[in-house]
Amino acid sequence: xxxxxGKRILIxxxxxxGHDIGAKIIALALRDAGAEVIYTGLRKTPxxxxxxxxxxxxxxxxxxxxSGSHKELVAETMQELRSxxxxxxxxFVGGTIPAEDRAALTEAGVIGIFTxxxxxxxxxxxxxxxxxxxxxx
Amino acid sequence: xxxxxxxxxxxxxxxxRALGRALSxxxxxxxxxxxxxxxxxxxxxxxxxxxxxxxxxKSTLIGRLARQRLDSGAAVAVVAxxxxxxxxxxxxxxxxxRMDGVADDPRLFIRSLASRxxxxxxxxxxxxxxxxxxxxxxxxxxxxxxxxxxAEYAVRALVDTLVLVLIPESGDQVQAxxxxxxxxxxxxxxxxxxxxxxxxxxxxxxxxARLRRxxxxxxxxxxxxxxxxxxxxxxALHDAIxxxxxxxxxxxxxxxxxxxxxxxHVKSLLMRTVTDILAENPRAVDCSPRxxxxxxxxxxxxxxx
Ligand code: B12
Ligand SMILES: Nc1nc2c(ncn2[C@@H]2O[C@H](COP(=O)(O)OP(=O)(O)OP(=O)(O)O)[C@@H](O)[C@H]2O)c(=O)[nH]1
Ligand SMILES: [Mg+2]
Numbered sequence: 426x427x428x429x430x431g432k433r434i435l436i437x438x439x440x441x442x443g444h445d446i447g448a449k450i451i452a453l454a455l456r457d458a459g460a461e462v463i464y465t466g467l468r469k470t471p472x473x474x475x476x477x478x479x480x481x482x483x484x485x486x487x488x489x490x491x492s493g494s495h496k497e498l499v500a501e502t503m504q505e506l507r508s509x510x511x512x513x514x515x516x517f518v519g520g521t522i523p524a525e526d527r528a529a530l531t532e533a534g535v536i537g538i539f540t541x542x543x544x545x546x547x548x549x550x551x552x553x554x555x556x557x558x559x560x561x562x
Numbered sequence: 563x564x565x566x567x568x569x570x571x572x573x574x575x576x577x578x579r580a581l582g583r584a585l586s587x588x589x590x591x592x593x594x595x596x597x598x599x600x601x602x603x604x605x606x607x608x609x610x611x612x613x614x615x616x617x618x619x620k621s622t623l624i625g626r627l628a629r630q631r632l633d634s635g636a637a638v639a640v641v642a643x644x645x646x647x648x649x650x651x652x653x654x655x656x657x658x659x660r661m662d663g664v665a666d667d668p669r670l671f672i673r674s675l676a677s678r679x680x681x682x683x684x685x686x687x688x689x690x691x692x693x694x695x696x697x698x699x700x701x702x703x704x705x706x707x708x709x710x711x712x713a714e715y716a717v718r719a720l721v722d723t724l725v726l727v728l729i730p731e732s733g734d735q736v737q738a739x740x741x742x743x744x745x746x747x748x749x750x751x752x753x754x755x756x757x758x759x760x761x762x763x764x765x766x767x768x769x770x771a772r773l774r775r776x777x778x779x780x781x782x783x784x785x786x787x788x789x790x791x792x793x794x795x796x797x798a799l800h801d802a803i804x805x806x807x808x809x810x811x812x813x814x815x816x817x818x819x820x821x822x823x824x825x826x827h828v829k830s831l832l833m834r835t836v837t838d839i840l841a842e843n844p845r846a847v848d849c850s851p852r853x854x855x856x857x858x859x860x861x862x863x864x865x866x867x
Pocket of ligand 3: 620621622656657660706
């Protein structure tokens with residue numbers, strides 16, 4: 426419970442993709458784990474998403490992509506973040522990501538890729554593992 | 563915890579990265595750090611507070627209003643607060659998404675905050691967040707409170723102009739609010755005037771407004787009916803806010819304003835500390851009220867050493 430307390434996370438939908446069920450489920454799951462979640466709504470440009478990430482100074486951006494255009498949109502969003510001096514903000518990706526594309530996304534700097542086969546608890550636990558530094562006991 | 567020196571980049575552009583980070587630092591400040599960094603404000607950006615019950619249309623109106631104020635040449639920042647769950651500590655910061663139309667306008671800076679420990683309609687460290695914005699080149703800051711009930715009017719102390727947004731369904735609330743939030747507002751809005759019942763509630767509020775004028779000040783709070791989609795209504799609200807800001811600037815006693823803001827600041831830090839102490843000592847209230855009280859006071863003293 427509350428493993429993500431105080432963490433601010435932006436869930437964003439880049440491009441023309443109108444599938445928002447997964448993004449909303451993830452937003453609620455992260456909230457229930459203690460995070461403060463901002464959701465952009467559908468059909469946002471990479472430039473807009475990067476600007477919101479900067480203004481809100483989030484601890485992570487989660488892109489939800491079910492359109493098939495994930496490689497292009499992830500690359501553009503990373504580029505926009507760099508141009509705003511915010512390449513240090515970690516980026517997660519979720520949605521319909523075929524196994525053969527995972528390496529390319531990881532290469533581009535994405536630090537976690539999540540698909541519908543994964544259990545929600547495991548998704549949240551993995552996000553927490555990356556965002557919350559383990560405290561020395 | 564000084565205001566970031568680099569308010570803007572060399573080319574005069576707002577340094578959004580620096581501002582974003584400064585606001586996170588302030589929002590995460592402990593009581594102890596906040597005490598040392600406490601700053602006086604009043605004299606920075608004009609502050610417009612928008613409050614009202616959940617779902618009244620505060621964010622939607624702010625979106626429209628911000629667009630109009632930006633177009634009239636003001637540099638505007640919005641701070642929007644949503645409630646933190648006391649159980650999970652999580653929050654959905656959903657105000658931004660309602661500010662459609664203007665949220666993707668790069669002239670506007672929007673910051674969403676979770677209320678965290680605060681239960682007065684505001685957020686932890688909100689006084690310092692607003693003070694920090696005073697260090698950046700904004701003419702106006704619009705502050706959206708959490709959706710509130712009858713008695714959460716702490717925002718009053720922190721803003722120059724307070725707008726209370728009600729809706730036709732708030733009918734019964736007007737009665738209940740008479741001795742609370744309703745007395746504090748400078749401008750009343752009956753939003754969702756496209757729905758039935760708006761005129762009836764507007765006339766109830768007008769009666770309260772007239773009474774207030776007789777009792778207290780030279781300002782008779784206007785009652786404005788709005789439908790978020792009607793530009794004329796937004797223009798009327800925009801004008802009323804401009805008029806009240808001018809009135810407040812001309813008539814306010816700056817020392818008194820500062821005193822009220824300081825009082826809010828100290829009170830909110832004390833409240834947070836007491837809440838923390840009670841959370842850390844769940845057995846503290848297992849004795850008589852007097853003993854529990856003494857225990858909390860003792861813990862308070864220990865913290866200050
Ligand atoms: C429901 C659905 C629709 C609904 C969407 C309703 C809505 N408001 O979302 C409707 C009917 C509108 C629709 C329309 C279309 N769809 Co459709 N749709 C689906 C379907 C069947 C399920 C999607 C879904 O909601 N799943 C349930 C949620 C919970 O899962 P999820 O989104 O994957 O999210 C989970 C994980 O991926 C992950 N996750 C997701 N995002 C994120 C973000 C972060 C940060 C993290 C950590 C995790 C995470 O966590 C979630 C929870 O487990 C899929 C098929 C499929 N198996 O995915 C096709 C599918 C996505 N659709 C598809 C297509 C092509 C379309 C259409 C273009 C037309 C068409 N041929 O049907 C239109 C276009 C819509 C548009 N404007 O974009 C294709 C996409 C192809 C591709 N990726 O290359 C799919 C894959 C079907 C297919 N096999 O062809 N669709
Ligand atoms: N009919 C009608 N609906 C409106 C109007 N203004 C806003 N709404 C709707 O009311 C709902 C709530 O609007 P918000 O702007 O989110 O309200 P809010 O007061 O900010 O809500 P909280 O921040 O959750 O307290 C949304 O569905 C809006 O579309 C209006 O003038 N008329
Ligand atoms: Mg709102």
